[in-house]
Amino acid sequence: MQHCRTKNALNSAARLTIAGFLATAIGFGPARVGLGLFMPQFADEFGLSVADGGHIASIAFSAFMVALPITAIFVFRLGPRTPVILACLMACAGSVLVATASNATMLTAGIVIAGSSAGLCWTPFNDAARHSLTEDRRNTALSIIATGTATGVVIAGVLSLFTGMGAIHWRHAWWAFAGIALLAAIVAWFGTPKLEQRQSMKGFALSHFYGRKAWPLHTLALVFGATNAVFITFAAKRIADTGGLPSLVSDGASAVVFISYGILGLVGVAAGRLVDRFGLSGVLRVIFAAAALSMVLIAFAPNDWITVIAASAFHGAA
Incomplete structure (x- = not known):
């Protein structure tokens, strides 16, 4: 049994x-x-x-x-x-x-x-x-x-x-x-699973999300969300508009960006362990630093293979 x-x-x-x-x-x-x-x-x-x-x-x-x-x-x-x-x-x-x-x-x-x-x-x-x-x-x-x-x-x-x-x-x-x-x-x-029994929404109040302690979370989420939206929407376009990557078809830049982004995104599996070891604040600092660096690299060196792969990897990991 x-x-x-x-x-x-x-x-x-x-x-x-x-x-x-x-x-x-x-x-x-x-x-x-x-x-x-x-x-x-x-x-x-x-x-x-x-x-x-x-x-x-x-x-x-x-x-x-x-x-x-x-x-x-x-x-x-x-x-x-x-x-x-x-x-x-x-x-x-x-x-x-x-x-x-x-x-x-x-x-x-x-x-x-x-x-x-x-x-x-x-x-x-x-x-x-x-x-x-x-x-x-x-x-x-x-x-x-x-x-x-x-x-x-x-x-x-x-x-x-x-x-x-x-x-x-x-x-x-x-x-x-x-x-x-x-x-x-x-x-x-x-x-x-369907989970036939309905759950109670008692105690579920929107006011919980607007307290003073919640605002740092909202701010961090807004900043990272905006940064991520810009990167995944325009990074490949930035590369293509400035001549693309050497020895690669112009439309291939987006593939390089997102393959690198996705592969390093697997680092996220370790996020829980990293937080346990270094603390949430420390991990968040590294995440935002990596995201910022990725944007800078794409902005100033969009036609270098190593830079583009590094930028995409940093953002994917973040």
Whole structure:
């Protein structure tokens, strides 16, 4: 009997981990960074300026912000499965819109719908892990789920590289993203627990988020969010506009940026241990220093291979 319970617990942990890995890979991978990754191609196809790219990114990140509190309500009322499946389906629908876009308006709609999926797909897994996994399996599962982000960015970067080399059209890459998102939705249906019993929202008050102690958190989040939005939207465009990287097709710069970004993003798995050893304040100082350095390097040396890879690595790790 004990053996059966252990086996069931392992199977449950594995299903949840795989579902979370795929959902975050698509939601925080191509769905969230796809605009910056394919910005050179979008600019050529639809005549977008840097300002246009900024407007689209602003709308997409606003949708992401709106999705976050909605997700909290979904999780409380419906359990984690519903928002995760919805996130994957939105990533799928948004990717299809981008792949079939005939004008900038249709492209914007697709980017915004796909981008908002990231706001729906991460938080539910914290809740699911807390309710359905033992503590020893919970941390491992959440660490693996978190690596989905970096993996998704790397896969998107590789497809972008193939696009820049002329091996595939950028629309085919977005059809691939749609297929991965649909697969993630199916896996989420079987892997994410429904948690039939509704949770009480008693004690859940917005006033808790506006106290004096919360403002440093809000400030840090705002600064890093703005910095990250600028980097993932415009870093590749900055490189392409200044002549690209030597011996590389002009549209290949975005692939270099995001592959480096994604690979070093795997460092995030160790964030908890680093905080335990050096303290939250110390780790935050290093994170912001790395993010700032990445912006400076891209600004002043956008055509040097080592500098671009270092800048992308610093930002991905941050």
